[in-house]
Amino acid sequence: MEFLPVTERQQNAVRDAVADAELVTKFVLRILSRLTSLFNDTLPKEAWGVTIDQLEQETNFVISTPFGRATTELVLAADEGGVFGRILVRKDKKNEKGEIISPVVWLIRVTTEGHVYQGESTSDPISAGPQFRSKSESETVDLGLSLLYAIAAG
Structure with a gap:
């Protein structure tokens, strides 16, 4: 593997690393909270059989499904576009x-x-x-079903 010099653009991508990491974490917690609310609602709980619980590390969750158990883990990273987070589903x-x-x-x-x-x-x-509730609810349902499918297929 060749290691190339870091460009000024790449350096600038991490210039506000602490603030950017806090911002990403805030958005991660918001989306995981939406998923938790979705999975705890009566109809999805009965139809999909998913439960989701927050662990001690606030960005880590355990997900129980008819297809097995999964966990989430937030990993922060950066590319030339800036800091971002990956919620890994294991x-x-x-x-x-x-x-x-x-x-x-x-x-x-x-x-x-x-x-x-x-x-x-x-x-x-x-x-x-x-966002307006109806749009974010629809998007959250899509994300929740995608998450369930990925666990089932995995």
């Missing part, structure tokens, strides 16, 4: 030796602008910012 499974492993089966990317992307895609973001 599904518990057994390997060939019968040991529990937790590979990443999906991720949600969150930017400092509050844009939320399914996977590493940069198209069709949803917003973690305050």
Whole structure:
């Protein structure tokens, strides 16, 4: 692997690292709170069978589904566009030796602008910012079903 010099643009991407990390974390908590509310609602709980609980680390959650248990973990990173967060979704499974492993089966990317992307895609973001209820509810349902599918397929 070749290590190239860091450009001025790359340096500027992390110039406000502390504030940007706090902002991303705020948006991550908001989107995870929306998912928690969705999964705790009566109809999704009965139809999808998902429960989600916050762990001690406030950005980490455990998700129980009919397809198994998963956990989330926030990992902060940066690229030339700036600081962002990846909510890694890890599904518990057994390997060939019968040991529990937790590979990443999906991720949600969150930017400092509050844009939320399914996977590493940069198209069709949803917003973690305050919105009109009907739009954010629909987007949250899409995100919740995508999360459930990723756990099922993983």
